[in-house]
Amino acid sequence: MSTHRLEALTDGIFAIAMTLLVLNLDVPDVPLETAASAVPAFLLSNWPQFTNYAVAFFVLAGFWTVHHKQFHSIRHVTGPLLWLNILALLFVALVPFTTSLSGDYHPILLSAVIFDVNFLIIGIIYLVQWLYVSGNPERFLHASVDGHRIVQAKRRLLVLPLAATAALAISVIIAPGLNGFGYLIIPILLAALRR
Template sequence: MTQHPIAKHRLEALVDGVFAIAMTILVLEVKVPELIDRRSTAELLDKLQHAWPTLAAYLVSFFLLGLFWHWHHRLIAKILRVDIPVFVLTLLFLALVSFFPFAAALMGRYPTNPVALMIYLPTMGLLLTTQAANFALALHRGCVDPDIPEAEIRAAQRRNLRGCGIFFLAATPSAIRIGPISLVLCLLAAAAFFILMRRVGTRRPASPA
């Protein structure tokens, strides 16, 4: 068997570390409000009321990163080995994870600004797409554990593609706020993922080289 420079357990440790840091950094955007009168209940409540978009962006983004981590954990469990192309695509996925706190901070500070939405939603879409593509690449290159039943592999592929399709379909109302081009792109992406889901083949995964 060809030697591969990346041990699977080392990659898993890297993924866990990046997710842990990204999820922790999210809370740094939630600032303690400065008060003119430190004893004023009304002033503090007013400041906290104005801070709710930041709090909402933090909570939603933390939950989403947790879901992305869980999804990656389930997929990596099916991968037997990691070669260079799979590693590179995983690095791209982790780069998006690291960028996500910035997108969440923009969304929290400027929730009504279409530009903030235009950064936040595509980041989420790219995270989903990259994760699905990573598993498809691992399957194509024979990195998936051959002992896993074929039906389970196909089911995982369908879930990946369905999740991407549902996201882009659900994002269409927000895409309307950004502009007609964004709406068209969301609808096309959703349609493409649902078509791919229906076309998931029945051939067996490639055996490891």
């Protein structure tokens, strides 16, 4: 199987999941007479929905770049690799739901845990996928992908699961509503790895 159409399906599902996040943002439903004061109050009180939207959008974009980079190296798709991809996409398509749950019930531990575990699972699948294809480079990878790039990619693939774990830790130790800050370690870790 060629990689081209799997990339097309993946790009489609990522693009749709990232755009459907917007449906979680509630438009206020207040009478026009009181709207001048009620609309700003409504939007302000819904700040967790907006931060969740931004976090989920950027983390999904991060996973998309991970997929992009892996498939830049992968030249051949087998059945198991295809279904590993589709399993990841099942959890990608689930993100609008877990983001909505987490935005609506931000003070509740369970909703933050579901949000973070969703990303943790995607991260682990993409890590497993890379271990799988890089364990058999002759079969799966382009000849130009050397051992250094394989190790470097492995390290980078730990970043998103680590961030989801940090978010989980914040949820449990500090407060569920602050878990989004856990994902701020992503650019820091990536910058550290770049050196």
